[in-house]
Amino acid sequence: MSQDPDAALMLAFQGGDRAAFRTLYQRYARAMVGYCHRYVKDAARAEELAQDVFLKVHASAARWTPSARFKTWLYRVATNHCLNELRRAEHQARQDGPLDEEGSPDLDALASGGPSPHQELEAGRLEAALRRVLASLPESQRAAFVLCRLEGLSYEEIAGALETSVAAVKSLIHRATVTVAAALDPAAPDLQEGRT
Amino acid sequence: MSHLGEDLTALLDGALPPARRAEAEAHLAGCDACRAERDRLAAALARLGALPPPAEPSPWFATRLEARLAELEATLPGGAPAAGRTGLLGRLSAWRWRLALPVAALGAAAGLALFTVRHQRAGRADELAVAAQLELLEDLETVRAAGDLADADEVAVVAALDELLPREGRP
Numbered sequence: 001m002s003q004d005p006d007a008a009l010m011l012a013f014q015g016g017d018r019a020a021f022r023t024l025y026q027r028y029a030r031a032m033v034g035y036c037h038r039y040v041k042d043a044a045r046a047e048e049l050a051q052d053v054f055l056k057v058h059a060s061a062a063r064w065t066p067s068a069r070f071k072t073w074l075y076r077v078a079t080n081h082c083l084n085e086l087r088r089a090e091h092q093a094r095q096d097g098p099l100d101e102e103g104s105p106d107l108d109a110l111a112s113g114g115p116s117p118h119q120e121l122e123a124g125r126l127e128a129a130l131r132r133v134l135a136s137l138p139e140s141q142r143a144a145f146v147l148c149r150l151e152g153l154s155y156e157e158i159a160g161a162l163e164t165s166v167a168a169v170k171s172l173i174h175r176a177t178v179t180v181a182a183a184l185d186p187a188a189p190d191l192q193e194g195r196t
Numbered sequence: 197m198s199h200l201g202e203d204l205t206a207l208l209d210g211a212l213p214p215a216r217r218a219e220a221e222a223h224l225a226g227c228d229a230c231r232a233e234r235d236r237l238a239a240a241l242a243r244l245g246a247l248p249p250p251a252e253p254s255p256w257f258a259t260r261l262e263a264r265l266a267e268l269e270a271t272l273p274g275g276a277p278a279a280g281r282t283g284l285l286g287r288l289s290a291w292r293w294r295l296a297l298p299v300a301a302l303g304a305a306a307g308l309a310l311f312t313v314r315h316q317r318a319g320r321a322d323e324l325a326v327a328a329q330l331e332l333l334e335d336l337e338t339v340r341a342a343g344d345l346a347d348a349d350e351v352a353v354v355a356a357l358d359e360l361l362p363r364e365g366r367p
Binding site for chain 2 (some may be wrong): 033035043046055058122123124127154170173178
């Protein structure tokens with residue numbers, strides 16, 4: 001696995017080089033915060049989850065071997081952690097009663113600069129619709145879809161992250177894509193409802 | 197004629213092997229239904245490009261993470277990074293508390309077996325010693341099966357348990 005640029009850093013960290021770990025988390029902080037934000041709406045919570053992921057990596061680094069590509073292993077840790085967080089949140093929600101409408105656009109995010117207000121509104125609606133349909137998917141389909149469509153991992157990398165076969169990943173992504181496509185169709189009620 | 201199904205998505209993702217890709221494209225050329233489905237899926241995927249950019253780490257991300265790491269490391273023996281404790285000794289160190297009870301139980305079983313063997317008639321001593329060893333092996337299997345042995349490392353440590361037991365009384 002000498003082709004993995006992160007392997008040398010992990011091996012150095014296993015030898016006690018703490019700076020190597022810092023380099024790793026600086027390299028992947030942005031990706032992990034973004035990935036965790038696909039599972040939870042709150043940006044601060046996403047950042048906390050990403051930190052949890054790096055703490056888990058730190059705590060279990062001795063178990064990592066160069067036979068596992070670091071990036072794939074990192075996404076595996078992150079996926080398991082985020083799915084556990086969702087299960088915990090759902091369990092809590094069942095105990096506490098309904099939460100705020102998950103699908104409403106994030107007004108704080110919409111208030112920031114960048115694209116036009118109309119574009120941001122549309123992007124917010126799209127994101128809300130995507131969050132709703134992702135939340136309705138089985139966990140494995142949701143994880144495979146996010147890793148493929150939003151994180152840009154290959155089928156092989158996703159298979160490594162989800163500890164399954166490439167054939168299974170192909171099936172998961174296909175089923176999730178068909179479901180998401182139906183929900184994101186401009187004529188779909190899910191998107192129409194955000195405009196009324 | 198069977199349609200492309202899962203291969204349609206894989207084709208859009210460029211994930212089909214060359215031979216299968218050629219077959220799929222040939223099928224598409226003659227199948228209106230698959231072409232319509234491809235266009236529908238491709239349009240939906242294109243819409244994902246309009247999503248807001250992913251969240252960025254806050255300026256305090258590294259500071260907070262470093263603080264949490266320092267807190268974590270302060271709880272470790274000698275403050276060493278967890279990754280620095282590698283090898284069987286490191287794993288045994290991490291496992292020593294989790295293993296304390298089963299090791300103590302196995303040790304007690306071995307002691308009881310020895311005590312019993314020494315107080316039996318000489319003619320039955322060998323049979324009892326064998327029985328005690330069998331019991332130890334069964335206990336070891338119980339530990340192996342009952343614990344939350346999450347990975348190969350932990351299984352390896354448990355497999356070495358019998359080496360931690362008193363050598364006395366071994367055949």
